[in-house]
Amino acid sequence: MAIPRFWREIQSRYNLVGTRCGNCGTLDFPPRDVCPKCGRKSVGKMEKVPLSDSGTVVSYTTIHHAPKGFDGTKPYLLAIVELKDGARLTSQIIDCDPADIAIGMPVEATFRKLGQDGASGIIYYGYKFRPSLPATEET
Amino acid sequence: MDVGIVSYGAYVPRYRIAPEEIARVWGADGVALARSLAITRKSVPGPDEDVITISVEAARQAMDRAGIDPQDIGAVYVGSESHPYAVKPTATVVAEAIGATPDLTAADFEFACKAGTAAIQTCMGLVGSGMVKYGMAIGSDTSQGAPGDVLEYSASAGGAAILIGQDPVIAKINATSSCTTDTPDFWRREGAQYPSHGGRFTGEPAYFKHTLRCSSNLFEEMGTEASDYNFAVFHQPNGKFPLRAAKKLGFTEEQVKTGMLVREIGNTYSGAVILGLCAILDDAKPGDRIFMVGYGSGAGSDGFDITVTDGIEKMPQKPAWKVWNQAAKNQEIDYVTYARFRGKIAMPTGA
Ligand SMILES: [Zn+2]
Numbered sequence: 001m002a003i004p005r006f007w008r009e010i011q012s013r014y015n016l017v018g019t020r021c022g023n024c025g026t027l028d029f030p031p032r033d034v035c036p037k038c039g040r041k042s043v044g045k046m047e048k049v050p051l052s053d054s055g056t057v058v059s060y061t062t063i064h065h066a067p068k069g070f071d072g073t074k075p076y077l078l079a080i081v082e083l084k085d086g087a088r089l090t091s092q093i094i095d096c097d098p099a100d101i102a103i104g105m106p107v108e109a110t111f112r113k114l115g116q117d118g119a120s121g122i123i124y125y126g127y128k129f130r131p132s133l134p135a136t137e138e139t
Numbered sequence: 140m141d142v143g144i145v146s147y148g149a150y151v152p153r154y155r156i157a158p159e160e161i162a163r164v165w166g167a168d169g170v171a172l173a174r175s176l177a178i179t180r181k182s183v184p185g186p187d188e189d190v191i192t193i194s195v196e197a198a199r200q201a202m203d204r205a206g207i208d209p210q211d212i213g214a215v216y217v218g219s220e221s222h223p224y225a226v227k228p229t230a231t232v233v234a235e236a237i238g239a240t241p242d243l244t245a246a247d248f249e250f251a252c253k254a255g256t257a258a259i260q261t262c263m264g265l266v267g268s269g270m271v272k273y274g275m276a277i278g279s280d281t282s283q284g285a286p287g288d289v290l291e292y293s294a295s296a297g298g299a300a301i302l303i304g305q306d307p308v309i310a311k312i313n314a315t316s317s318c319t320t321d322t323p324d325f326w327r328r329e330g331a332q333y334p335s336h337g338g339r340f341t342g343e344p345a346y347f348k349h350t351l352r353c354s355s356n357l358f359e360e361m362g363t364e365a366s367d368y369n370f371a372v373f374h375q376p377n378g379k380f381p382l383r384a385a386k387k388l389g390f391t392e393e394q395v396k397t398g399m400l401v402r403e404i405g406n407t408y409s410g411a412v413i414l415g416l417c418a419i420l421d422d423a424k425p426g427d428r429i430f431m432v433g434y435g436s437g438a439g440s441d442g443f444d445i446t447v448t449d450g451i452e453k454m455p456q457k458p459a460w461k462v463w464n465q466a467a468k469n470q471e472i473d474y475v476t477y478a479r480f481r482g483k484i485a486m487p488t489g490a
Binding site: 010011014015073094095110111112113114123125128133134135 | 153185186187188189191192195196199223224232235236238457458459
């Protein structure tokens with residue numbers, strides 16, 4: 001990944017900052033300059049907003065043939081997550097056995113290494129999701 | 140106004156490896172090693188975890204508990220001996236990830252296992268002098284021993300964040316005291332992958348000399364003795380050193396056990412004594428007094444005398460946050476998985 005592009009995306013990758021269309025209210029992630037529903041009417045009205053850091057699994061797949069740089073972690077889970085505020089994004093699901101993932105499973109954002117440019121290059125960080133930790137005592 | 144702890148957060152990775160499993164690979168006596176180190180297992184970071192991710196997890200937990208505006212944080216300091224970058228501060232990523240940027244100061248600290256307590260002291264000074272409203276001090280490590288070296292059996296991963304401020308504090312820091320000498324008990328040269336150590340030299344002239352001196356100084360300064368405290372926590376490179384130091388100072392095992400995580404997670408270096416403090420805060424009641432003394436090779440000790448306030452009762456708590464629950468929740472891995480996670484297997488692409 002190019003360093004300038006990653007640097008521009010730090011806010012959204014670290015803290016799930018998306019955009020809200022000032023015309024129709026739709027939330028988008030990653031952030032957009034133009035709302036896909038409203039087109040020209042949304043120009044200049046796209047507002048940056050922090051999105052919810054929890055949601056549920058909408059769909060998932062297990063990756064067995066990983067791209068270069070991800071060989072060390074395969075197999076891994078990739079899922080579409082719907083956040084509590086309705087925005088959808090694609091994320092790796094961690095701390096979860098591929099046998100245990102299910103549609104509708106509650107998940108929450110964590111902060112992890114996404115990759116690196118070799119042994120001496122920049123390290124990329126950002127969100128991955130894990131099964132939500134219980135808010136009350138497990139029995 | 141009093142300077143103290145406004146909030147805290149802890150993070151221990153979920154993977155564990157036992158001394159017996161490491162010993163199996165190197166043809167050593169694992170049962171004897173586990174007994175002599177008094178460690179049942181050590182924590183291992185996942186392949187996508189490092190000091191930066193561990194620090195962010197701990198700092199975010201502290202922010203979730205505190206409910207303060209991250210823009211009020213004027214300083215972020217991260218103490219570690221395993222920062223992912225030689226140049227490019229861990230603290231910059233942490234500050235960004237908790238929303239404290241851009242108007243603050245930040246830096247990484249290094250002093251073997253006591254860089255985190257040095258960060259706490261620095262934040263106390265900045266808050267006490269009115270230079271910043273809140274300061275975030277973090278101790279975090281993903282330390283490694285050379286394959287087969289005795290350090291490999293204990294060097295583990297974890298971190299803790301302490302938010303220092305004046306209002307509202309859950310625990311007041313009554314005093315802090317330090318001692319420092321030039322003692323070559325443990326070191327790592329620039330560019331070297333694994334540390335070197337002075338073997339038996341690490342005990343009496345290093346760990347015990349500094350820990351005991353710093354503790355005695357703190358007793359003297361405060362006019363206290365061991366029985367005045369409800370809890371005590373010391374740096375824990377193994378399960379034996381902190382108990383021996385505690386006994387010499389007059390503390391009972393009862394006072395020490397809440398902060399003694401080393402048997403379950405190993406030596407988390409800069410994280411160790413602060414994780415112990417977090418475990419104590421998980422359990423503490425208003426009025427409880429805590430005695431904390433860290434140690435870092437090279438060498439020095441930082442001591443703290445802390446009194447828990449009524450504020451602790453209003454502190455949000457989740458079972459998943461509790462340090463002992465994090466320590467207990469674990470997934471055992473074998474040496475091959477451990478070697479893969481820790482980059483001990485040479486990959487053709489350096490991936
Ligand atoms: Zn729209």
